[in-house]
Amino acid sequence: MSIAIAPAAPGYDTTGAGPHSSERVFDYGEIAAYPADLYHCQQQAVGVEGFAGVTDAAIAQFHTEGYLVVHHAFTSAEVQDALDGLLFLLSGQHPTFRGVMYEHGAKGVDVANLSAEARQDYVRKFMWFVDYDERLRVMAHHPHLVTLLTRLLGEPPALFQDMALIKPPHIGREKPWHQDHAYFDLPLSTTVVGVWVALDGATTENGCMVIYPGSHRQGPVVHFKRRDWQICDTYQRVDPALAVPLEPGGALFFHSLLQHGTPANRSQHRRRAVQFHYAPASAQKTSSEERLAIFGEEGKDVTC
Numbered sequence: 001m002s003i004a005i006a007p008a009a010p011g012y013d014t015t016g017a018g019p020h021s022s023e024r025v026f027d028y029g030e031i032a033a034y035p036a037d038l039y040h041c042q043q044q045a046v047g048v049e050g051f052a053g054v055t056d057a058a059i060a061q062f063h064t065e066g067y068l069v070v071h072h073a074f075t076s077a078e079v080q081d082a083l084d085g086l087l088f089l090l091s092g093q094h095p096t097f098r099g100v101m102y103e104h105g106a107k108g109v110d111v112a113n114l115s116a117e118a119r120q121d122y123v124r125k126f127m128w129f130v131d132y133d134e135r136l137r138v139m140a141h142h143p144h145l146v147t148l149l150t151r152l153l154g155e156p157p158a159l160f161q162d163m164a165l166i167k168p169p170h171i172g173r174e175k176p177w178h179q180d181h182a183y184f185d186l187p188l189s190t191t192v193v194g195v196w197v198a199l200d201g202a203t204t205e206n207g208c209m210v211i212y213p214g215s216h217r218q219g220p221v222v223h224f225k226r227r228d229w230q231i232c233d234t235y236q237r238v239d240p241a242l243a244v245p246l247e248p249g250g251a252l253f254f255h256s257l258l259q260h261g262t263p264a265n266r267s268q269h270r271r272r273a274v275q276f277h278y279a280p281a282s283a284q285k286t287s288s289e290e291r292l293a294i295f296g297e298e299g300k301d302v303t304c
């Protein structure tokens, strides 16, 4: 299956430029203050230990709560391979890789003269990398991952999007509350699973995932073009949000209608992660028009 991911809304371009390109691509979102309690959580998600720990009850929890946490899903060697793959691509050693987007905080910084190790602290996002580095491809198609996805989807998965939000120390912008399905030209009835893999320790301080359990059952929510293509900050959540702190190699599996977001990284710690999205292999594509008719504000008489 091949599903093109259209920009979420006019002006929202997800393509990037090469690491050495003079035309660097910058984050399309806006850095702006957000309510202090927007990502506040009093509780943390509980998970299972390793892929071997995924019981039928854990699968059932994914369907009712919209998420499943697998601690230590990947070994430290697999995490290091993924990091090495991202740094290889950032170093410009692959001649045709173009999937790098920088944080606003990189403006005015001569990143081309930095080592890849230093340059990563200005990167917001890598996109479309699995076909450019074998180590990253191997992680996205890990046999245990595929087995679990098949259990969740009820049929073999097809990877249709790969990205990595790097959220550098001090300058890593938030990713406001949203539903991933608002970005995908796929029917609402298609179950899509996102897999977010921590490559560093992810904490509430450096911008771990924050989720609204069970929100996928409430269906699609209108998204607005504000700091990002996002759910309105004033959206009323009845139940408490959950933080999903993870050690490196931990993975969050989440439904594409699950409301989630990540706060800015104002800490001095890196918070690198990769994120893969899978649909059932038999999934059919819809159009951007159909997607925006559901998730866009146009014609709905709603404000934010």
Ligand SMILES: O=C(O)CCC(=O)C(=O)O
Pocket: 165, 166, 167, 175, 180, 207, 260, 261, 262, 273, 275
């Ligand atoms: O990695 C993050 O900070 C957020 C990722 C996310 O929610 C997304 O890209 O949809």
